[in-house]
């Protein structure tokens with residue numbers, strides 16, 4: 001049975017059985033979230049406990065962003081979480097998470113939080129880390145699951161856990177895509193037909209980049225697709241080091257993230273692909289992986305290419 005909990009007291013009253021696994025979301029749940037919840041269920045096993053948090057965190061939205069219109073679908077969220085294997089859905093009110101009103105003490109994401117997404121959305125990552133820290137305290141998990149789709153968020157959460165000694169293991173889950181390559185996102189539901197068609201250039205650019213072997217060629221190929229894409233306003237396309245999101249230069253070796261952000265109409269979308277240069281990649285992504293969904297849609301030839309055929313660069317799995 002899946003239970004709905006709305007208060008910190010209700011959470012604290014839960015029995016603790018086996019490994020506790022947490023998936024944090026802002027609701028409007030889709031297949032990407034379901035993959036996180038299923039992966040959490042696998043890690044928790046029958047004995048363990050899966051908690052899904054649903055909370056649209058005002059702190060991580062800028063003044064001109066979509067806090068008010070962000071989709072809220074509580075009944076469908078509960079049903080999806082239950083189907084995917086959640087034991088508990090924690091859906092608190094804003095006053096429950098911020099009982100003292102606007103918090104005076106907040107986390108700072110530091111320099112990594114000012115790059116890429118942080119440059120366009122000042123304060124976003126401070127607000128995100130503040131609520132993730134609070135939700136970690138409230139739910140006290142053994143493991144917490146985050147999507148590779150929000151690669152910079154994932155890197156910052158890993159860094160916060162390391163820097164501030166949170167007793168939790170962070171598990172990354174590969175990006176779930178629609179059949180044509182579009183990364184699943186709650187914000188996709190804002191898109192008109194034309195905007196959705198335009199948005200496909202994000203994943204096309206990433207797959208074009210992933211077919212190349214050197215950092216310079218990867219950047220150039222991705223940029224070329226986006227430059228020619230109609231109906232998209234490009235924010236950034238960047239090849240970065242996943243440890244700190246600084247630029248991966250032409251001599252870069254090891255893991256990298258090819259990240260892109262663009263606007264289709266009024267909707268801002270992000271996407272990325274993890275890549276590996278010059279060496280043995282991490283575990284090669286299993287095309288049907290734990291999420292049951294392909295990390296890249298089909299014939300990019302990229303994820304399937306064995307390292308030996310791409311001596312300088314072989315796409316890798318989520319860090």
Ligand SMILES: Nc1ncnc2c1ncn2[C@@H]1O[C@H](COP(=O)(O)OP(=O)(O)OP(=O)(O)O)[C@@H](O)[C@H]1O
Pocket residue numbers: 024025026027031032033035036145146147148149150173174175176177183184185186187188
């Ligand atoms: N397509 C996806 N594949 C895998 N994980 C995902 C996907 N989309 C979101 N997630 C993960 O789900 C968690 C909750 O994300 P969130 O609720 O913000 O969903 P979202 O679809 O990213 O929404 P938004 O459109 O607001 O960015 C995060 O860890 C996020 O990385």
Ligand SMILES: CC(C)(CO)[C@@H](O)C(=O)[O-]
Pocket residue numbers: 024025026055057060128131132150153
């Ligand atoms: C991690 C998170 C739930 C914090 O509000 C949010 O940023 C999200 O849904 O990715």
Ligand code: BAL
Pocket residue numbers: 026060150153
């Ligand atoms: N998925 C990241 C949360 C945000 O865009 O605010």
